Amino acid sequence: MKKTFMLFLVVMGCAGMVMAADFTAIFDSSNGSSGYSWQDSGAMEVGRIDSDGNLSIRGGLRLDTTGIKCTTAEMMIIDGKLGIGIVNPMELLEVGGGIRIGNSTGSANGIIRWTGTDFEGHKAGSWTSLTKTPYILLAQRVGGGGEGGTATAGAWEVQSVNAELSDEHSICTVVPPYFTLLPGTYRFSITAPAYCVGRHQAKLQNITDATVALLGSAELSPQTNGSQTSSIIRGQVTIPASKSFQVMHSVEFTKSANGYGVSMNFGEGSDFLVVEIWKIN
Secondary structure, three states: OEEEOOEEEEEOOEEEEEOOOOOEEEEOOOOOOOEEEEEOOOOOEEEEEEOOOOEEEOOOEEEOOOOOOOOOOOOEEEOOOEEEOOOOOOOOEEEOOOOOOOOOOOOOOOOEEEOOOOEEEEEOOEEEEOOOOOEEEEEEEEOOOOOOOOEOOOOOEEEOOOEEEEEOOOOEEEEOOEEEEOOEEEEEEEEEEEOOOEEEEEEEEEOOOOEEEEEOOOEEEOOOOOOOEEEEEEEEEEEOOOEEEEEEEEEOOOEOOOOOOOOOOOOOOEEEEEEEEEEOO
16 A cells, blocks of 8 residues: 655654655555555655564664754764663763673774773773773893993983883883883883992983973982992873883993992893883873
């Protein structure tokens, strides 16, 4: 049975009206009790309602007051608040129950995904854990009985990191003597040792911008019969784009071979300069 009609749709309790003088209804029974479909002027089925009230539509569905049709990329447009399992939603989307999400390879900021092991959010060009603080551990590692290196008085010297011991979220790249971080806010705890060099101090240098990012504590390791002490660098740095850093050290007196740390010589090698970083935003 065919009939030209004005179509009324009810979707999730919200009534809408579509002027459809060029639609043709096709009833599955004489009175439509077993459902019906409707066709466009080219006899193409564009929608169907079955006897249980289930609605299927070919193309997009738009619920608003503009009357503008959906584009091919828009499957559903709702201009207003949507409640799922709840009436009178207070926000654009409110769900009265749990939400299950999957993984994503998208690159737009604001995406949330479940990787299978962690919830992550995409911000400032990278994925960041939503449940734990990304942690980075770098070191100047010397094998065997190697020493920390000669400390030379009179200038700021670079102390090289050459080992990336932890970086689960792949937000740091090490190219000795410097390391590069993705955009974000980071907290640092850096231990820079020195031995028998008199007064000494370390600093974290932003080599991309040629600025001092953080200054370390002022320390003393007497030149004669001295003990090893460390300049400690602690603080927070925010970078809007990827930046490269290196640790630099200045000493009062030159000390050859082990001025930047004495080897333990226990057969496992030694970590001298140690850099710990937490990405907090």
